[in-house]
Amino acid sequence: xxxxxxxxxAGALGGYYGARLHHxxxxxxxxxxxxxxxxxxHGLRVDSIEGDFSIAAPHAWSHIENLPPCDVLCVCxxxxxxxxxxxxxxxxxxxxxxxxxxxNGLGIEEELAQWVHPIPVFGGLCFLCSNKVGPGHISHLDxxxxxxxxxxxxxxxxxxxxxxxxxxxxxxGIDATITDNLAEARWQKLVWNIPFNGLCVILRCTTTQIxxxxxxxxxxxxxxxxxxxxxxxxxxxVPAGFxxxxxxxxxxxxxxxxxxxxxxxxxxxxxIDAIYSQPLARAESFGFAMPLTRMLRDQLLVAQxxxxxxxxxxx
Amino acid sequence: xxxxxxxxxAGALGGYYGARLHHxxxxxxxxxxxxxxxxxxHGLRVDSIEGDFSIAAPHAWSHIENLPPCDVLCVCxxxxxxxxxxxxxxxxxxxxxxxxxxxNGLGIEEELAQWVHPIPVFGGLCFLCSNKVGPGHISHLDxxxxxxxxxxxxxxxxxxxxxxxxxxxxxxGIDATITDNLAEARWQKLVWNIPFNGLCVILRCTTTQIxxxxxxxxxxxxxxxxxxxxxxxxxxxVPAGFxxxxxxxxxxxxxxxxxxxxxxxxxxxxxIDAIYSQPLARAESFGFAMPLTRMLRDQLLVAQxxxxxxxxxxx
Numbered sequence: 001x002x003x004x005x006x007x008x009x010a011g012a013l014g015g016y017y018g019a020r021l022h023h024x025x026x027x028x029x030x031x032x033x034x035x036x037x038x039x040x041x042h043g044l045r046v047d048s049i050e051g052d053f054s055i056a057a058p059h060a061w062s063h064i065e066n067l068p069p070c071d072v073l074c075v076c077x078x079x080x081x082x083x084x085x086x087x088x089x090x091x092x093x094x095x096x097x098x099x100x101x102x103x104n105g106l107g108i109e110e111e112l113a114q115w116v117h118p119i120p121v122f123g124g125l126c127f128l129c130s131n132k133v134g135p136g137h138i139s140h141l142d143x144x145x146x147x148x149x150x151x152x153x154x155x156x157x158x159x160x161x162x163x164x165x166x167x168x169x170x171x172x173g174i175d176a177t178i179t180d181n182l183a184e185a186r187w188q189k190l191v192w193n194i195p196f197n198g199l200c201v202i203l204r205c206t207t208t209q210i211x212x213x214x215x216x217x218x219x220x221x222x223x224x225x226x227x228x229x230x231x232x233x234x235x236x237x238v239p240a241g242f243x244x245x246x247x248x249x250x251x252x253x254x255x256x257x258x259x260x261x262x263x264x265x266x267x268x269x270x271x272i273d274a275i276y277s278q279p280l281a282r283a284e285s286f287g288f289a290m291p292l293t294r295m296l297r298d299q300l301l302v303a304q305x306x307x308x309x310x311x312x313x314x315x
Numbered sequence: 316x317x318x319x320x321x322x323x324x325a326g327a328l329g330g331y332y333g334a335r336l337h338h339x340x341x342x343x344x345x346x347x348x349x350x351x352x353x354x355x356x357h358g359l360r361v362d363s364i365e366g367d368f369s370i371a372a373p374h375a376w377s378h379i380e381n382l383p384p385c386d387v388l389c390v391c392x393x394x395x396x397x398x399x400x401x402x403x404x405x406x407x408x409x410x411x412x413x414x415x416x417x418x419n420g421l422g423i424e425e426e427l428a429q430w431v432h433p434i435p436v437f438g439g440l441c442f443l444c445s446n447k448v449g450p451g452h453i454s455h456l457d458x459x460x461x462x463x464x465x466x467x468x469x470x471x472x473x474x475x476x477x478x479x480x481x482x483x484x485x486x487x488g489i490d491a492t493i494t495d496n497l498a499e500a501r502w503q504k505l506v507w508n509i510p511f512n513g514l515c516v517i518l519r520c521t522t523t524q525i526x527x528x529x530x531x532x533x534x535x536x537x538x539x540x541x542x543x544x545x546x547x548x549x550x551x552x553v554p555a556g557f558x559x560x561x562x563x564x565x566x567x568x569x570x571x572x573x574x575x576x577x578x579x580x581x582x583x584x585x586x587i588d589a590i591y592s593q594p595l596a597r598a599e600s601f602g603f604a605m606p607l608t609r610m611l612r613d614q615l616l617v618a619q620x621x622x623x624x625x626x627x628x629x630x
Contacts, residue, residue: 199614202517202518202614203517203614203617203618203621204621205617205621209617209621210617213616213617213620213621214616215612215613215614215616215617215620216613216617218613219610219613219614219617222606222609222610291537291606291607292606292607292610294537295534295537295607295610295611296610297530298530298531298533298534299514299517299518299530299534301528301529301530302518302520302524302525302528302530302531302534303518305528305530306518306519306520306524306528
């Protein structure tokens with residue numbers, strides 16, 4: 001029987017992948033937050049470089065409490081909100097199902113695994129440029145591939161389920177591949193996330209504005225190389241040529257505001273812990289310092305404190 | 316006979332010191348730019364923590380061409396404008412006089428010395444918190460001391476003139492001391508300028524907002540320590556305990572926007588070369604890398620390019 005999917009946090013990323021799955025015929029349930037009423041009335045709309053489509057009546061829920069159990073529970077919230085799932089998430093996975101974390105950063109699967117044991121926890125690295133441009137309205141700008149991997153502590157037979165999940169995404173038009181080393185894949189994603197999320201916040205600019213200035217390119221390259229060295233120190237090395245590939249891919253991208261920049265602009269908490277502090281701590285535990293990443297992390301902490309402060313003044 | 320002074324660039328810094336000298340009875344000529352007409356009509360006003368005062372009819376000039384030769388020509392422009400002085404500056408110094416550079420950064424006296432040879436060139440490090448709050452209107456917020464030093468290539472007898480200049484400033488109420496190592500003094504000033512000028516631009520905040528956040532304090536401390544290590548590598552070491560003193564002084568300061576932040580907000584060029592690129596190059600010539608300073612410099616270069624770009628859009 002085909003897998004059913006639950007999308008917790010149906011925003012720019014979760015909404016996009018969920019819509020693709022639904023569109024391909026998979027039973028897909030979406031948990032919306034602010035957009036619930038709008039989606040119930042007007043459906044879900046995806047403007048995509050690969051062709052626009054709409055879903056008139058998606059299975060929409062206003063709260064995880066109401067979500068029916070699914071085979072694959074996709075966690076697509078901001079990682080800053082994961083603690084809200086702690087008590088409920090295990091009950092929303094059907095017997096034989098799994099949790100799939102589609103979030104950025106390090107250390108997230110490990111935390112969720114404690115909450116849902118013995119349900120297997122998978123992780124997915126999404127290479128997707130998408131934005132929510134209105135209620136229930138997602139703009140898919142570029143890319144969209146996904147690398148899926150299994151937490152080492154999962155039972156070996158769960159890998160069969162992971163293959164079925166990847167196959168489902170491929171049937172939905174997503175270039176989903178499987179890695180046999182989730183930690184390595186997460187470090188690969190950090191090679192992009194650490195420079196561009198932070199710099200686009202601190203410099204109030206797009207990825208393209210960074211890439212087009214020689215000093216911006218120097219910043220991105222220096223940070224990427226530091227992350228690459230850290231991945232080696234942690235015995236989860238990114239492959240040779242990966243930094244160069246990420247730089248080239250970013251140069252080809254449509255001018256883009258990473259999710260951290262959007263969170264910052266909206267006054268939402270930024271994923272500083274998962275994307276910066278966890279990798280810093282991991283590298284430090286292997287005796288490797290990341291001075292540039294630490295500097296950017298500290299700049300983000302100050303920026304977030306000042307931004308929330310100034311927001312407070314406006315209220 | 317008492318020394319006469321010429322102030323090239325009578326802004327927040329030059330205007331303040333010049334007004335003190337005039338107030339103490341020294342013949343002082345000011346070259347104003349935008350403020351010339353206002354000062355001619357309304358005089359020069361200084362609001363100071365040490366007592367407010369005004370000068371009804373200062374010797375004001377609209378251009379260096381009109382300035383009469385003086386004993387001590389104080390260069391108080393932004394260092395980004397020094398090239399404008401190249402052909403005229405030597406003619407504005409009386410026989411037996413000198414040029415005094417009251418600017419931030421490294422490598423400036425050396426450049427001016429080529430233009431005015433054999434006139435001696437001195438340098439002064441100003442520990443002054445002052446802002447221009449209106450045309451011909453300066454607000455002196457805190458501190459005000461000055462360390463004066465001689466370029467090594469000056470003739471030995473010029474040190475007597477330097478002593479007379481320091482004495483003149485002291486008579487004007489300025490705590491002016493003489494260092495026998497100008498390069499060391501310049502590195503000391505960089506210990507403050509490199510972290511706070513850049514961070515206040517990049518984080519859009521005051522010195523106090525940096526000092527009051529743990530991550531901000533960590534940033535300032537890390538940058539200061541890197542500058543300290545560079546000063547040692549260049550054989551012009553800042554003294555033991557200097558970083559700690561600068562941090563403590565900054566904590567006691569009134570919330571302050573450094574000059575680079577004001578330049579940025581006004582869309583003026585920032586002194587990135589003198590304060591960042593010259594020290595980076597100097598340290599590199601001694602085999603010492605400054606990765607944090609380089610990262611902040613590169614962030615400033617991108618910020619300046621984007622800011623000027625967005626200014627252009629508004630025109």
